[in-house]
Amino acid sequence: MNDATRTDQGALPMPDLRGSFPGPFPASPYADDIERHAAGWLRTFPLVGSERRSGALANITGHGMARTFPTAGRDDLFLCADLFLWLTAFDDAHGEATGARDPARLVRAVGECVQVVAGHGEPPESPSVFATALGDLLARFRVRAAPAPYLRLTAHLRDTLFGIVWEAHHLGAPDRVTLSDYRAMRPHTVFVRTLMATGEIVLGYELTESERSLEPVRELEGAVADLAGWINDLASYAKETADDGQAPLSLPVLLGRQHDGDLEEAFRAASRMCEERAATAAARIAELTARGGPLAAHAGALGSVASSYVWHIRHSRYRT
Amino acid sequence: MNDATRTDQGALPMPDLRGSFPGPFPASPYADDIERHAAGWLRTFPLVGSERRSGALANITGHGMARTFPTAGRDDLFLCADLFLWLTAFDDAHGEATGARDPARLVRAVGECVQVVAGHGEPPESPSVFATALGDLLARFRVRAAPAPYLRLTAHLRDTLFGIVWEAHHLGAPDRVTLSDYRAMRPHTVFVRTLMATGEIVLGYELTESERSLEPVRELEGAVADLAGWINDLASYAKETADDGQAPLSLPVLLGRQHDGDLEEAFRAASRMCEERAATAAARIAELTARGGPLAAHAGALGSVASSYVWHIRHSRYRT
Numbered sequence: 001m002n003d004a005t006r007t008d009q010g011a012l013p014m015p016d017l018r019g020s021f022p023g024p025f026p027a028s029p030y031a032d033d034i035e036r037h038a039a040g041w042l043r044t045f046p047l048v049g050s051e052r053r054s055g056a057l058a059n060i061t062g063h064g065m066a067r068t069f070p071t072a073g074r075d076d077l078f079l080c081a082d083l084f085l086w087l088t089a090f091d092d093a094h095g096e097a098t099g100a101r102d103p104a105r106l107v108r109a110v111g112e113c114v115q116v117v118a119g120h121g122e123p124p125e126s127p128s129v130f131a132t133a134l135g136d137l138l139a140r141f142r143v144r145a146a147p148a149p150y151l152r153l154t155a156h157l158r159d160t161l162f163g164i165v166w167e168a169h170h171l172g173a174p175d176r177v178t179l180s181d182y183r184a185m186r187p188h189t190v191f192v193r194t195l196m197a198t199g200e201i202v203l204g205y206e207l208t209e210s211e212r213s214l215e216p217v218r219e220l221e222g223a224v225a226d227l228a229g230w231i232n233d234l235a236s237y238a239k240e241t242a243d244d245g246q247a248p249l250s251l252p253v254l255l256g257r258q259h260d261g262d263l264e265e266a267f268r269a270a271s272r273m274c275e276e277r278a279a280t281a282a283a284r285i286a287e288l289t290a291r292g293g294p295l296a297a298h299a300g301a302l303g304s305v306a307s308s309y310v311w312h313i314r315h316s317r318y319r320t
Numbered sequence: 321m322n323d324a325t326r327t328d329q330g331a332l333p334m335p336d337l338r339g340s341f342p343g344p345f346p347a348s349p350y351a352d353d354i355e356r357h358a359a360g361w362l363r364t365f366p367l368v369g370s371e372r373r374s375g376a377l378a379n380i381t382g383h384g385m386a387r388t389f390p391t392a393g394r395d396d397l398f399l400c401a402d403l404f405l406w407l408t409a410f411d412d413a414h415g416e417a418t419g420a421r422d423p424a425r426l427v428r429a430v431g432e433c434v435q436v437v438a439g440h441g442e443p444p445e446s447p448s449v450f451a452t453a454l455g456d457l458l459a460r461f462r463v464r465a466a467p468a469p470y471l472r473l474t475a476h477l478r479d480t481l482f483g484i485v486w487e488a489h490h491l492g493a494p495d496r497v498t499l500s501d502y503r504a505m506r507p508h509t510v511f512v513r514t515l516m517a518t519g520e521i522v523l524g525y526e527l528t529e530s531e532r533s534l535e536p537v538r539e540l541e542g543a544v545a546d547l548a549g550w551i552n553d554l555a556s557y558a559k560e561t562a563d564d565g566q567a568p569l570s571l572p573v574l575l576g577r578q579h580d581g582d583l584e585e586a587f588r589a590a591s592r593m594c595e596e597r598a599a600t601a602a603a604r605i606a607e608l609t610a611r612g613g614p615l616a617a618h619a620g621a622l623g624s625v626a627s628s629y630v631w632h633i634r635h636s637r638y639r640t
Binding site: 112121148162 | 427432471474478490
């Protein structure tokens, strides 16, 4: 396990997040249990084609989730880990380049999931393993969560599914994507809003609507949402370029347009943006922690969610 | 205004719903007010290209909404009417054949709306009139609705937006759509679940989670959801075929595959299915009405929602 806040990826500049998220990040004592559970869940619901990839995914999810919610209970960590596994495996199986090659097929796969999430009437006829696994997950969340947090979680899940569709339609046409559109969509495709929504469920706090709309809360959420997607973009750039043979739809690629395609300059600009968002997040976490109660709990949850993404980017999944 | 429960469309068989939804359907005294308001809202937010079409849409929405929630207050009816206008205009502008011609463009238009619905961070840069109008609508619903009903409404709205994307990807390929998939998606594209969700908000009742999961409640909702889409399919078939020059993705077209493409036989089968769903809805409405309280309120709301769709199909919008 690497608790590191700095990545090294050839000569390209990377953000230095040690000031805002110094680490080492606390980890739940259940990390190995989560990994074992995750591997078992992937045997029950074979969402991943190869055993080697299943094992790697269970490993990163186990140790990542242990950092996402270090104080959560064991079963709650299992539940969040399974959700994260599901999202990652669905995106790998149907999203990105696969989705771009046959968007209608992706839309049908998402449609089946929307049917499960909506939960009206009959389940899908001859459900895919993704639909069956999602049904298992949602039944467990429904037992665990009060109605409003459950609705909030499933709203984010819908946005993630749509984000995967959005991304697949634009992978080959980054020139049609504005930076503003990208900023709006990227948090969904990196699953961070969905993960934040699980925090309220498994850590047992709930913000009131007026707390939720406080400016520091919204700013913290926005900063963590941006940070998660952008550092993932920087860390996974080399891997994604190698996998697909084409530049991914990502922050440095979009910024490159403003720098005459100078990748190093784009990485430098993106790194500065990451560092700024990390600083904003850290400042808001301090401010909200001082207020105590559910606001402090939320600040703590978002801090550890952010930390888990910072931790993630050093994992071998992103090595070429 | 036509309070009719039987349509006549050339020689094709149509459902006889007089037994289940006999009409005439009660209408709010505010019908003309809603029409005037709707016309004004469409001047503030020009979602529809031509004045003639704006006028026709304001008319059908005014008188349709007066039948959807005949006992609702004036401002609440304005709010629901604006939502229905928005959905109809968005689908006309971006969905169906237009969306099928350029799916990525549709996905971008939906992406902007998802950004508004999610409501994180900044609003879209240079928003379209659809995004601005949606922002206006959601701000008004947010004031009007408690958190859970608001979340439920926006969940259905997301499903409708996705349904429009799903439909656009399959318009030209009905052979890739199973009847089961179609049954799951069609309620979203006819907006009926979204409309049902507004009922709890504007009529001032809320089901508990255990009431919501009662079998007669789910069965009633499912029957009304099917009925709304299917009778719309039958009534709009001629218009849609004339508009696009190709058979629409609709129940009779999908059933036609089981009848060697015999359209009349497919219409007859579809009509029987509509009559069965209408009978189920009517039976569940009677059963839940007898139980009083929120269940009776819900039964009443769903009965009038169903009635408004039955009323709609005779409106001139669906004449060729």
